[in-house]
Amino acid sequence: MKAVCWMGTHSIEVHDVKDPEIINPQDAIIRITKTAICGSDIHLYDGYIPTMEAGDILGHEFMGIVEEVGSEVKKLKRGDRVVIPFTIACGNCFFCKDNLWSLCDNSNPNAHVAETMYGYSGSALFGYSHIYGGYAGGQAQYARVPFADVGPIKIENDLSDESVLFLSDIYPTGFMGAQNCNISPGDNVAVWGCGPVGLFAIASAYMLGAGKVFAIDRFPERLKLARECGATTIDYSDDDVIIVEALRDLTGGVGPDCCIDAVGMEAHSSTLVGVYDKVKQALMLETDRPFVLRQAFMAIRKGGTLSIPGVYGGVLDKLNFGAAFGKGIHMAMGQTHMHNYLAPLLKSIEDKKIDPTFMISHRIGIQQAPEFYKKWQEKEAGMTKIVIDPWQDTIANPVVRVMERHSA
Amino acid sequence: MATEVIPTDASKLKSVAQIAEGTAYKPLPQKAEDGYVTAHAIQTIAADPQTLYTLWRNVEAFPRWQEYVVSVKELGAGKSHWVMGNPEDKDGTRVEFDSQIERDTPGERIGWKSVTKGVEQEGVVTFVPAENGRGTIVTLIQKQRVPGGAVGNAVAAVAKRGPKQIVIEDLRHFKEMVEAGEIPSVAGQPHGPRGVTGSVKEWMLGETNPTPPGSSEQR
Structure with a gap:
């Protein structure tokens, strides 16, 4: 598959990498339909978040279709349309039970690194450095999602991908x-x-x-x-x-x-x-x-x-x-306790209390990601939110015109 | 090797775990001297003491959740045979020894000691109900010979972790298996080219240690 990789400070490259596979029984593999670049990805781009490794797949705002589920996944099945919260939570520890999902005890394989820097480790995140677990991110064509019955929220309406994509991070945050x-x-x-x-x-x-x-x-x-x-x-x-x-x-x-x-x-x-x-x-x-x-x-x-x-x-x-x-x-x-907000905020979109697409300024293909990381970091004029279609290499006219956006 | 270094006296350990009111904090043993390291880890795990005791007492299941255990065979009467090494490296170093459970109080504690000449390690794990209803306070104390080499410290001989971190990771993996039903892992996931610096970082962060498989059968 194609994936957006962090190769060093101010160095982003798209590489062909192997497809993700089920590692643990509660995993799901998601075929990603839409993903986005987050402002916090710029902290990675600029090299200010420690413990990035060359080759890391970026991206923590993504959604898609369930491709495959592990043996212990009960609620999701192949074909389900889901948005993935950027924090990874087990759903069973003291913190998850207390709705402090982004402080989950059991999702970070590198908890000892966080303990060295912070005393205790919070939950793991997708595509956000190895202190936060080193999980491959979602600016790619597929992603592996652990604890698939706990995090992903099913989208069972006909709202567009872009209408619900931001449930993955920025709206709940x-x-x-x-x-x-x-x-x-x-x-x-x-x-x-x-x-x-x-x-x-x-x-x-x-x-x-x-x-x-x-x-x-x-x-x-x-x-x-x-x-x-x-x-x-x-x-x-x-x-x-x-x-x-x-x-x-x-x-x-x-x-x-x-x-x-x-x-x-x-x-x-x-x-x-x-x-x-x-x-x-x-x-x-x-x-x-x-x-x-x-x-x-x-x-x-x-x-x-x-x-x-x-x-x-x-x-x-x-x-x-x-x-x-x-x-x-x-x-x-702190990091957002994502799992508390997915259902109520999805309802706010369904009820038309908010249309989250209003901030999208650019739609790009995956090969344009390196160029747009640079532009986003430099705050190029008119750039407010970039959505990536990982199945297109390039989108010829990436600009979503502001005026058109609001006349609809 | 003096067994007294590890306080196998139940009352002492309980007083630490329960933080009895009106008593002075007494640190758990944590020292390096005379070629030995005594280290501890403590976790509150969301399960009852008897469940956790039963899981820990099932020594043949250790490879599911403890790093660098290839296999364990129960020999009866509290004795077991351990093969340590990297399970993913078929040709890697293997260290074998026998271990004897010396103190076995169902639902409360298990103490063990290696009985193979040259391998010097012993440990105790205790299970104390958490008074705040959050499950069980599990305390793991291990004393190991360092530096290990093939003899002395069987774990340090094969693991790419320090002796204190080994104890911490062992108890963490136990907790993850019990609470989450699996041990979190990113082993084998896709990534772009790591290059030299990426590979060095992987090693420095301990990511080249094999993750035990975990098991949802335990839930």
């Missing part, structure tokens, strides 16, 4: 990001980052009763989509904008009740501190650029809740923890 900041009716919510997770966080915050949502980014197309979700947008690249002040002004001097960091470890900043972080990260003196966290610590109202769906990998520098303490804020974070 944005939703949990909003849910984790304990929104009370009428609360002001600030969202850093209007990439796909940020956009879903904005939409979800309104579903959960937010009063106003303020969205922070610098790219016009992302800010436009955020406004279409109902947010008031703040362009931090504007020289006159100071984020902490902007959020104070917009919230009657109080500060946002809830803050969501949908950016994570590779935050950008035009200030001197931003340059300092970039240099330190490049020199491996810090692993993450926590610029958003620094701003959020300052901007959030006293006693507010900060939710962090953005990915962090390691050691952070120059974090004003005194601000977080002094204002008595609450924090919630």
Whole structure:
């Protein structure tokens, strides 16, 4: 089969590799119909997530048709149409039983690596480095899915692949990001980052009763989509904008009740501190650029809740923890407990409360993946979400036009 | 070799596992001295003590869940014959020895010791109900001779892991088999060309150790 492989920092190649096979009795093999590139894949592309190995198959947002099931799979059968959550959970351990699925005890073959770095290991993930298990990812034509009765959700309606694909990660991740900041009716919510997770966080915050949502980014197309979700947008690249002040002004001097960091470890900043972080990260003196966290610590109202769906990998520098303490804020974070959200969020799509396809800007074939990793990393104009058809080599016109998208 | 290094006294181990109120924490034995390493692992496993005891006492099933066990034959009266090595490497190193169960309290503990001259290892596993209803606190303590070579430490002679990590992985695999019904593995999955650096990383992360097959029959 064809697969998108990480070959080193800033090096992505499509290779012909052997097809996956059943390894364990609860495995299923999925013939992938659609997959996507996630913003968090850029952390891998840029080499900031440790324990990648040359040849690793990337991709953790995918869906498809069940091709084959292992001897212990009871609920799925060949031909079922499924979306695969990006976290791998056994369904039986203390954490799974407590609905903390992304903290499953029993899915990571490399748990000892995570224990060395983090004390304990969370669940394994698809295509996301060996500290998270080293499972081959879904930017390929087939994938092996462990614990197939626990994770995949069957799609038994006629919704298009693209309508349900984002149940694999970004919609639940944005939703949990909003849910984790304990929104009370009428609360002001600030969202850093209007990439796909940020956009879903904005939409979800309104579903959960937010009063106003303020969205922070610098790219016009992302800010436009955020406004279409109902947010008031703040362009931090504007020289006159100071984020902490902007959020104070917009919230009657109080500060946002809830803050969501949908950016994570590779935050950008035009200030001197931003340059300092970039240099330190490049020199491996810090692993993450926590610029958003620094701003959020300052901007959030006293006693507010900060939710962090953005990915962090390691050691952070120059974090004003005194601000977080002094204002008595609450924090919630972590990989998404995917399995809690699949059914309810599928229903929200079926009920037409949201059409997740609104953010798709590009459709590509698998051979275009290396080129589009580069473009996505460079934030080429108009690029908001890339969907891959792994059975096409190239799609001649990959651009999904924004205006057409919304006239439908 | 002094058996006393491993506290086979049940009351001592129970006090650690149950974290008795009003008592001082006493670390489990974990030391390297005189050519021996004593290491431990502890896990809370979602099953009752009797079930876990029965699974562990079935020594012939060890190859299903413990790394580097090729085969085990029960010889009766608590004695068993062990063949250690990489099961996937038919021509690889094999170390054979006999082991004797010395303390066997159904539902509570199993203590064993090698009885083959030159192979020096002993261990104890205890099963204590978790008071918070989360199953059973399983404590595994092993004392092994290091460096092993073909004699001395039969496990370290064939495994690509440190003696402490071996103990941790053994108990982890036991837990995974019991709770998940299988042992997670990525062995044999597809990947692009690894090249030199990729292969070195695989080895450094311990991914070249063979994963035991696990078994859903245990659920």
